Structure formats: C-alpha cells, structure tokens
Amino acid sequence: MLKFTKMQGIGNDYIYFDGIHQNVPMNKTFIQRISDRHYGIGSDGMIVILPSSHCDFKMRMFNLDGSEAKMCGNGIRCFSKFVYDHHLTDKTYLEIETLGGIKKVWLTLDNQEVTMVKVDMGKPILETKDIPCLFDKKTMINEAIEINGNIYHLTSLSMGNPHTVMFVDNLDFDIKKIGPFLEKHDMFPESVNTEFVQVVDRQHLKMRVWERGSGETKACGTGACACMYASYLLGLCDRDVFVDLLGGRLHITYEDGHIFMEGEAKRIFEGIINEEDFYV
Numbered sequence: 001m002l003k004f005t006k007m008q009g010i011g012n013d014y015i016y017f018d019g020i021h022q023n024v025p026m027n028k029t030f031i032q033r034i035s036d037r038h039y040g041i042g043s044d045g046m047i048v049i050l051p052s053s054h055c056d057f058k059m060r061m062f063n064l065d066g067s068e069a070k071m072c073g074n075g076i077r078c079f080s081k082f083v084y085d086h087h088l089t090d091k092t093y094l095e096i097e098t099l100g101g102i103k104k105v106w107l108t109l110d111n112q113e114v115t116m117v118k119v120d121m122g123k124p125i126l127e128t129k130d131i132p133c134l135f136d137k138k139t140m141i142n143e144a145i146e147i148n149g150n151i152y153h154l155t156s157l158s159m160g161n162p163h164t165v166m167f168v169d170n171l172d173f174d175i176k177k178i179g180p181f182l183e184k185h186d187m188f189p190e191s192v193n194t195e196f197v198q199v200v201d202r203q204h205l206k207m208r209v210w211e212r213g214s215g216e217t218k219a220c221g222t223g224a225c226a227c228m229y230a231s232y233l234l235g236l237c238d239r240d241v242f243v244d245l246l247g248g249r250l251h252i253t254y255e256d257g258h259i260f261m262e263g264e265a266k267r268i269f270e271g272i273i274n275e276e277d278f279y280v
C-alpha cells in the first residue's frame, strides 16, 4: 500500500509520494495510470520526495506521460509544503536537490500551515546548445521561425527544463493546433514547453502553456519564469512582475542574475492506494 497526497500550485496538480519511508514505483505505466483523470487519481503527473546526500531533500518529478523533467516550479512549492506539513522538517528555509540543480526555498507560515512559498529558480540559460535547441546561432531571442508555413517569433531558454516563448495579442486561441507541434519539433531534441504570452503592461503578463509531456495545464512555474525573462530581455517588462496563468497568479522577480518565483501551495486530499490496482 502507498500513501499519497494530491496537491496543487495555482491549479498545476501533482500526486506527491513520500519516497523516504516507502518504496515508490517510478515506471511509466504506474505514473500514467495514477495520473489518468478517469481511471486514476488524476493529475498533471507525479512528484517523489527523496533523501539527499548534500541537501535537505531531493525532488524527482514526472509528467503525465511518465517522462521525467529536471525541474518543476509549481511542484517544488508543493513539495516544500509537503515536507513541512508531514513533519519531515521544521525548517522554513530549505535547499532541495533537483536534476536541474539545487534550489533554495523559503516558506511562509500562517498558523503553522505553509501558505506561500518563494523559490530561487536560478539563472536562466540562453545558450541554444544547453537548452537544448538545434538552431544555428548561440541564442534564439525573438527569432523568426517558419513553422507549417507560418512565421512565429520565438525566444528559447532553459529554466532547468526547456522552454520556448511566443508573444501573442490575445490568449483566446486553439492551443492544441500549435502546442503539440512545437512540443515535438525537431528543433528541440528533448522536446519543449511552450509559453504563449500577452503583455498587459510592464508589471503584468498573462500566459497559457503547453507543457512537454502533460499538454495544456492550468499553470507552469518554470514557464512563468521563462515568460518573465523573455519579456524582460525584449524590454517588454520590468524586473518585478505578476504573471497570470489559467489557474492563478505568480510573483516573479529578477534579482542579481537569478529568477525568484513566489506563489501559493495547497493540499487537496490524501489517500492510500494499492500499487497493483494500477497495473491492470
């Protein structure tokens, strides 16, 4: 039997497992089935809390299709609430090992309950070879790219995971027509998360996201950071902005070369499953 907690950060929902006190299966079939919204618990994917040799904890995260990602912004906020609420730590400053590097996290408490979480998301990476993005220039900043006979201006970067950002006049469009196409485009050998961004003013951005491995989600924390940094690079916003996503708002700042993200983290429910039920 496996204990789990379903949590969400502005609507980006994952199933969280304590992998310190129980053995958590991390194979694709199990992840796809528990994440299924009709036959499983239902989520955008799965996140596992693990011990770390040099940090407070280690996070591993998996998308809905079972693929593993190096970082998850909304996930790391809920991860941090999980370890505090489950008494795995009493610290309100944490260092968390991820496949995308060590992330520093600050918890805000209200009546001993974690409500808001701030994360140092690190330095954005622009070099195409490190995103990775197969493009014949060192960076892809507002480059006109032809896709399916249309020209799109893309800015690509890594926030530990790959993102490409496209500016649009409004967010009311059929994301299924373009999201999956960019996700699987040859230009991105490890696939990509795409942010569609509308600039409201210099302190306010709106975005929708098509996530690699999960499709359209209500929010993406690394995506909101990518969207802010791309907008900042192009001179479209200040260093301190609010990003509105379908599921809620994140506060993103750019300080001393690092991106900081702050937002809510919420528990939805807890439960116990029999692993075997998810292989049939």
Ligand SMILES: N[C@@H](CCC[C@H](N)C(=O)O)C(=O)O
Pocket: 012, 063, 068, 069, 070, 071, 072, 073, 074, 075, 161, 162, 193, 211, 212, 213, 214, 217, 219, 220, 221, 222, 223
């Ligand atoms: N929703 C996440 C990002 C999850 C991983 C992403 N789909 C990828 O494969 O890179 C976030 O909040 O950052």
